Amino acid sequence: MAVSSVSQEGSSPAAGYPETGWRRSRTTPSLSDVFGTIATRPKGPLWRKLIAFLGPGYLVAVGYMDPGNWATSLAGGSKFGYALLTIALLSNLMAILLQALCARLGIGAGRDLAQACRDAFPRAVALPLWVLAEIAICATDLAEVIVFRWIESFVVALLGVIAACFAVQIVLADPDWRSVILGFAPTTEIVTNPEMLYLAIGIMGATVMPHNLYLHSGVVQTRRFGDTVEDKREAIKLATLDSTMALMFALLINASILILAAATFNEAGKTDVAELDQAHAFLAPLLGSAIAPTLFGIALLCCGMNSTVTATLSGQIVMEGFIDIRLPAWARRLTTRALAIIPAAIITIWYGEAGTAKLLILSQVVLGLALPFSVVPLVMFTADRRKMKALASPRWFTALAALVAAIIIALNVKLIADQILG
Secondary structure (H helix, E strand, C coil), X not given: CCCCCCCCHHHCCCCCCCCCCCCCCCCCCCCHHHXXXXXXXXXXXXXXXXXXXXXXXXXXXXXXXXXXXXXHHHHXXXXXXXXXXXXXXXXXXXXXXXXXXXXXXXXXXXXXXXXXXXXXXXXXXXXXXXXXXXXXXXXHXXXXXXXXXXXXXXXXXXXHHHHHHHHHHHHHHXXXXXXXXXXXXXXXXXXXXXXXXXXXXXXXXXXXXXXXXXXXXXXXXXXXCXXXXXXXXXXXXXXXXXXXXXXXXXXXXXXXXXXXXXXXXXXXXXXXXXXXXXHHHHHHHHHCCCHHHHHHHHHHHHHHHHHHHHHHHHHHHHHHHXXXXXXXHXXXXXXXXXXXXXXXXXXXXXXXXXXXXXXXXHHHHHHHHHCHHHHHHHHHHHHCHHHHHHHCCCHHXXXXXXXXXXXXXXXXXXXXXXXXXX
């Protein structure tokens, strides 16, 4: 059955969602001001119906291209060449799978991930998960509302500018494409080399990003669809296509950053480039073009602008979902920025600019360490047939998601052990 363009009342918070399996019933929907406000097409070819669902996936993809991701990719590419491309690819595949679960949770259960945690777990469990989610958002703010169609269009337009900037820079860098292809092949050195593992966890945290799981499960509910199982199944399919296409675009950008760093800094022997201003200064002499650093700066500015929008939105979903406190966007932004600026200011004053680069990479490692506390509940909820009914994830999909969670946890344990044991 096609996705139905029903009225917003038809997709009301209480309609068609049996509450068995949850400790609490649903109350206010996620992003209530814009819940179900964007109409979808009930009939027509797949591409027409998909157009109505395009947008949330690109808001999510923005988070995978924030300045923190730039820092980890620049550091990884300059130090280890193309070797960490395999982590960029693996992290992106993980993100595609997990974001598909987010769409399933938001559409099938009518809850974002924060609301699901609040309604499924005792308060003693939900509150620590909320704190960890807020820490992850502050870590994101360290690196760098309202959902209407024009904001989604603005974000997509900026992504186009970013892609164009990197396309020119990659042409100028002229990388060794054989080495690029080999860089996507896994290597055991990533696990056995503590320094490489540290950057790999940073890339993974910057790519999958805990707060983006909360974000997608909320913004997907801005689409207006029918209440039948068939309507929701098709909505899940279309939302998953949207996020998958957007994340493949994000992989293209992230891989471009790492390839650019490997082709310029690593090959020139500059293996310690982690500061964004270092990269900007080195690009012109290494590429022999004055336009390269300008394009780099424009792309970075666009990424920062996009990340500001999505971080605010994620913070709204997390705070409203976990503790049902509703703040205006400016107050939400002020809170997270105030919390994020304290460690940044201390590091800058104490260690200077070199310390901020290390803090930026550390913030992405923190995201990687926080991932299991978002991923595990997401996998649990979408696999639970009491909660999801007929829209629960297929067993094979749940098995893949559980494997992803196990890999993330294992890498985190290895990283912690390496840091403790020296």
